[in-house]
Amino acid sequence: MKSKYLKSLLIILFISFLIALHIKEVASIYTKRCHKNNQIGLILPNSFIKITSFGFKGLRSDILYLNAVNFLMSFDQISDLKEKDWHWFYRLIDASTYLDPYFQDPLFLANAMIWPSKCYNTTISILKRGAKFRSWDWRFPFFVGFDYFYFLKDYKNGTKWLLIASKKRHSPSILLVSLASALTTRAGQLSMGITILKNQIAHTKNKKLKKAYKKRLRCLENLVILERAIAKYKKLFGHYPSKISQLLNSHILKKLPHDPFGAIYKITPKGHVKRIILKKIKNKT
Amino acid sequence: MIQFKKVSKTYKYNFWDKKITALKELTLTIEKGEVFGFLGPNGAGKSTAIKLLMDFIRPSSGMILIDGIDSKEPQARRLLGYLPENPYFYDQLTPKDLLSFGAKASGVKPKDAKKRISYLLKKLELEHVSKRRLRQFSKGMLQRVGLALSLVHDPQVVVLDEPMSGLDPLGRTLVSKLILELKERGKTVFFSSHILSDIERLCDRIAIIHKGELRFLGYIKNVISKYNEQEQDISLPPKETTSYKRILSPVEKLFIEVINQ
Amino acid sequence: MLYRILSLQNITFKEGIKDKSILAIFFIAILTFIAIIIFPNLFARDIGKVCIDVALSSITLLGLILIFFTCSSILSKDVDKKTIYIVLARPFSRAEYIIGKYLGFLSLEVFVITIISVLSTVGVFICYHYNIHYFPKHFSFYEYLLAILMIIEMLAILIALLLFFSSLTTQGFTATILTLASYIIGSSLNDVLDTISNSSDSIKINKGIIYVINLVKYIFPNLSLFDFKLEVAHGVKISSQNITTAFLYGIIYILLLISLSCLLYKRKEFP
Numbered sequence: 001m002k003s004k005y006l007k008s009l010l011i012i013l014f015i016s017f018l019i020a021l022h023i024k025e026v027a028s029i030y031t032k033r034c035h036k037n038n039q040i041g042l043i044l045p046n047s048f049i050k051i052t053s054f055g056f057k058g059l060r061s062d063i064l065y066l067n068a069v070n071f072l073m074s075f076d077q078i079s080d081l082k083e084k085d086w087h088w089f090y091r092l093i094d095a096s097t098y099l100d101p102y103f104q105d106p107l108f109l110a111n112a113m114i115w116p117s118k119c120y121n122t123t124i125s126i127l128k129r130g131a132k133f134r135s136w137d138w139r140f141p142f143f144v145g146f147d148y149f150y151f152l153k154d155y156k157n158g159t160k161w162l163l164i165a166s167k168k169r170h171s172p173s174i175l176l177v178s179l180a181s182a183l184t185t186r187a188g189q190l191s192m193g194i195t196i197l198k199n200q201i202a203h204t205k206n207k208k209l210k211k212a213y214k215k216r217l218r219c220l221e222n223l224v225i226l227e228r229a230i231a232k233y234k235k236l237f238g239h240y241p242s243k244i245s246q247l248l249n250s251h252i253l254k255k256l257p258h259d260p261f262g263a264i265y266k267i268t269p270k271g272h273v274k275r276i277i278l279k280k281i282k283n284k285t
Numbered sequence: 286m287i288q289f290k291k292v293s294k295t296y297k298y299n300f301w302d303k304k305i306t307a308l309k310e311l312t313l314t315i316e317k318g319e320v321f322g323f324l325g326p327n328g329a330g331k332s333t334a335i336k337l338l339m340d341f342i343r344p345s346s347g348m349i350l351i352d353g354i355d356s357k358e359p360q361a362r363r364l365l366g367y368l369p370e371n372p373y374f375y376d377q378l379t380p381k382d383l384l385s386f387g388a389k390a391s392g393v394k395p396k397d398a399k400k401r402i403s404y405l406l407k408k409l410e411l412e413h414v415s416k417r418r419l420r421q422f423s424k425g426m427l428q429r430v431g432l433a434l435s436l437v438h439d440p441q442v443v444v445l446d447e448p449m450s451g452l453d454p455l456g457r458t459l460v461s462k463l464i465l466e467l468k469e470r471g472k473t474v475f476f477s478s479h480i481l482s483d484i485e486r487l488c489d490r491i492a493i494i495h496k497g498e499l500r501f502l503g504y505i506k507n508v509i510s511k512y513n514e515q516e517q518d519i520s521l522p523p524k525e526t527t528s529y530k531r532i533l534s535p536v537e538k539l540f541i542e543v544i545n546q
Numbered sequence: 547m548l549y550r551i552l553s554l555q556n557i558t559f560k561e562g563i564k565d566k567s568i569l570a571i572f573f574i575a576i577l578t579f580i581a582i583i584i585f586p587n588l589f590a591r592d593i594g595k596v597c598i599d600v601a602l603s604s605i606t607l608l609g610l611i612l613i614f615f616t617c618s619s620i621l622s623k624d625v626d627k628k629t630i631y632i633v634l635a636r637p638f639s640r641a642e643y644i645i646g647k648y649l650g651f652l653s654l655e656v657f658v659i660t661i662i663s664v665l666s667t668v669g670v671f672i673c674y675h676y677n678i679h680y681f682p683k684h685f686s687f688y689e690y691l692l693a694i695l696m697i698i699e700m701l702a703i704l705i706a707l708l709l710f711f712s713s714l715t716t717q718g719f720t721a722t723i724l725t726l727a728s729y730i731i732g733s734s735l736n737d738v739l740d741t742i743s744n745s746s747d748s749i750k751i752n753k754g755i756i757y758v759i760n761l762v763k764y765i766f767p768n769l770s771l772f773d774f775k776l777e778v779a780h781g782v783k784i785s786s787q788n789i790t791t792a793f794l795y796g797i798i799y800i801l802l803l804i805s806l807s808c809l810l811y812k813r814k815e816f817p
Contacts, residue, residue, distance in 0.1 A: 102779075109590075361637075369632075377565055383632070390638065391636050435635075
């Protein structure tokens with residue numbers, strides 16, 4: 001009996017030795033398979049993958065994500081990816097998040113790749129799925145909102161999603177709300193920003209937060225005052241003022257509003273007010 | 286002790302197959318304390334009759350009583366000990382595991398069971414392998430384990446389906462001894478066999494069955510005395526010489542005669 | 547009666563536990579133990595999620611291997627090689643045989659899953675210890691254990707299915723294949739239903755197919771009810787209503803299958 005165990009032990013050792021020898025080659029076969037030039041076949045429709053994963057959806061999702069990462073890694077530089085490569089990449093990510101919509105890794109990867117890939121709508125729809133399921137998580141609606149603003153210039157949707165993000169627990173609401181309002185300023189939808197803030201102030205119990213919101217509100221209200229003055233100026237003189245001081249000189253404003261963040265006001269050729277801020281709000285991605 | 290009352294059995298292997306009659310209105314009574322031999326060529330219906338008795342299959346018509354209880358009742362099998370034709374047990378168990386299961390399942394008290402098991406293992410010369418797994422056993426050894434299993438609860442009736450097949454001469458004498466001992470203790474033994482010499486040596490009464498029908502039923506003493514007197518009467522094909530005829534035992538002669546009817 | 551059932555449960559368990567395939571299962575369990583510790587490190591953020599995914603999936607998989615290899619081989623030996631004779635030659639009624647066999651397989655399953663679970667829980671614990679910030683905030687070992695219990699209940703349904711199909715067929719192998727088919731149907735049923743209900747107007751599904759699938763829904767067990775892997779992996783609270791529903795559904799399904807197979811076995815012959 002003992003020699004039997006010894007024999008099987010020896011066989012196992014031998015086999016593992018063989019595997020160890022070949023593991024490099026085996027691994028290289030695998031990398032070749034998910035290599036850039038080798039997009040074998042197609043990735044099946046999401047629902048089909050879900051049905052055929054028989055209760056192992058989580059694991060399947062992990063592996064699809066790993067495939068996506070491997071695929072990216074097989075390129076020397078991200079800029080080497082062509083449109084069809086990006087399509088392939090997002091199919092993998094989409095399938096992975098469809099199987100496990102809670103899974104953060106593919107969501108973060110998708111969001112990070114929105115710059116080089118320029119697949120804005122795909123990324124946003126993937127992120128929206130994450131936002132829907134990870135209902136406690138503020139980051140994904142924030143990403144969606146940010147992407148709407150930054151890439152698609154869709155301010156309405158952007159504001160909507162940032163607002164959703166700011167309502168989540170543990171979200172840095174100040175940052176999000178101020179970002180939303182900052183973004184709306186540029187959009188010229190000042191009153192909308194003010195509404196958001198007023199709403200936010202009404203729903204906040206924290207005194208510190210309230211103070212911060214009010215500061216932001218004052219800033220927005222200043223802008224409203226300024227832009228109204230500019231409109232008046234245009235009515236009187238037929239053109240936009242080029243400097244803020246012209247508003248004072250023409251007696252439209254009695255005194256210039258003071259920006260609570262210490263920014264300087266400038267007027268764009270289109271008649272909008274631009275705040276030049278010394279320290280910018282950095283986005284979190 | 287055991288009564289077959291007009292028992293018939295028809296088989297249908299597949300849905301679209303024709304019915305096959307395995308047993309035709311078998312009526313048979315086995316008395317308490319006798320050793321009853323059940324003879325017949327292959328496919329005659331011996332095993333079918335035994336399986337009906339054990340309630341593995343159900344009769345198409347008729348009924349079987351064991352000590353007055355219908356064989357369909359689980360209680361009827363309390364009295365029975367059974368050895369299958371080609372015993373095959375769970376591979377991974379040891380004879381001890383198997384025997385203690387048999388004892389427990391038949392309601393033997395744990396204390397008695399232990400004694401009984403060690404007695405049977407000694408008796409059937411299985412002591413040295415009692416802790417080995419059954420998968421390593423040869424056919425003859427398995428047969429002996431099967432015998433021990435059928436006897437573990439000290440049953441009133443022992444039903445043995447081909448107990449001698451696969452045994453070496455030593456094993457066969459062992460089984461013969463066992464059967465005779467059971468008879469001495471007043472137990473009923475019901476067994477089927479091909480080996481006619483064993484039947485002649487052991488049985489009180491025999492039945493011969495062919496193509497599902499009972500062809501002969503009688504005491505072995507009468508058979509022996511009958512065929513020893515009229516040796517020449519047997520109608521063997523002409524090729525078979527007298528020298529061959531002479532070595533036939535009475536039961537063999539009877540068997541050939543009954544089958545050729 | 548109880549004594550007889552327990553004796554049958556006992557030898558079924560013994561036969562299973564001494565089978566060679568158990569050794570293979572434990573070998574794979576050790577491999578997954580290593581995988582639980584190493585595999586999650588390939589991921590950037592959701593290390594905890596991947597770790598629990600691997601742990602729970604491997605428990606499910608090994609349980610399935612146990613059913614489809616060990617249990618089904620014991621059962622087909624009973625039917626094909628007639629080891630059932632040694633049971634039926636005793637004063638067992640057919641119902642007692644079914645119940646004893648079921649309990650035997652169930653105890654085998656529970657025993658093996660318990661050992662694997664202990665192993666994988668140690669793995670998860672080690673992973674948790676080193677990557678505590680990468681685990682979901684609300685991850686709890688209590689819910690992890692609850693998910694394992696639900697896996698055991700799912701496997702218990704499969705064992706009942708195996709016994710039920712063995713009562714319908716004359717060959718052990720057919721019963722195994724049918725059980726495998728029902729596992730595949732049962733575990734994908736929910737997703738198929740989802741796909742149908744979400745199918746847009748552009749993809750029209752034949753009404754006949756929908757009818758058939760709705761019929762299938764009532765016959766085959768919905769095994770995804772017992773799948774709480776995703777919830778545990780992401781620390782989403784499992785609603786107690788879901789757990790209770792799944793638990794009761796499983797119990798009723800098992801009782802139904804067992805009593806049906808008792809009825810069918812009563813008429814079954816073993817030539």
